[in-house]
Amino acid sequence: ILNVEQSPQSLHVQEGDSTNFTCSFPSSNFYALHWYRWETAKSPEALFVMTLNGDEKKKGRISATLNTKEGYSYLYIKGSQPEDSATYLCAQNVDAGNMLTFGGGTRLMVKP
């Protein structure tokens, strides 16, 4: 994998469903993996920054895991709510600085 890739591109779920999506990234030169949530007409908001293989982070109903050896991260949302509707972006640092390489995002739509 040469670039940061996210799947699926979009996802429609019903309120209450649990869901997950994937971020794949080059496993060489890994420094950190970021997840952001970007709601329409708002600024992207940081969810997690993960640096260690095996990291698991949780914020409320949202959690993420990281596998740096195989180059993937999963984002899980438990019991989706309409307010979770947003584009979820992952981004990778490929050096010790802050330059982020973003994936194309997963657009989540939660129907009431």
Add this chain to the structure above:
Amino acid sequence: GAGVSQSPSNKVTEKGKDVELRCDPISGHTALYWYRQSLGQGLEFLIYFQGNSAPDKSGLPSDRFSAERTGGSVSTLTIQRTQQEDSAVYLCASSPRRGAAYEQYFGPGTRLTVT
């Protein structure tokens, strides 16, 4: 406290004109970044500042693009002789300091339309 602010929020300009986009980072944040999202594309890194210096300008798409930061605070992204392909949402972000583990705080963006 105050977040990252950007101005203008929207800018419509004619092809060939110059535009300036402004970013006010969170007070005390030493690192500042510019990204853009063109229609149907992902977020693309343009340039970052550590203090007032920009060590890496390789992300700027052409020599029509330039950026500066003064006083370790406000940054201006200038696009000269705008082209239609410059139409995009330009996002600014800041971070307490340079480092992979620091999250970035984004502004609301400037939507640039070149007609």
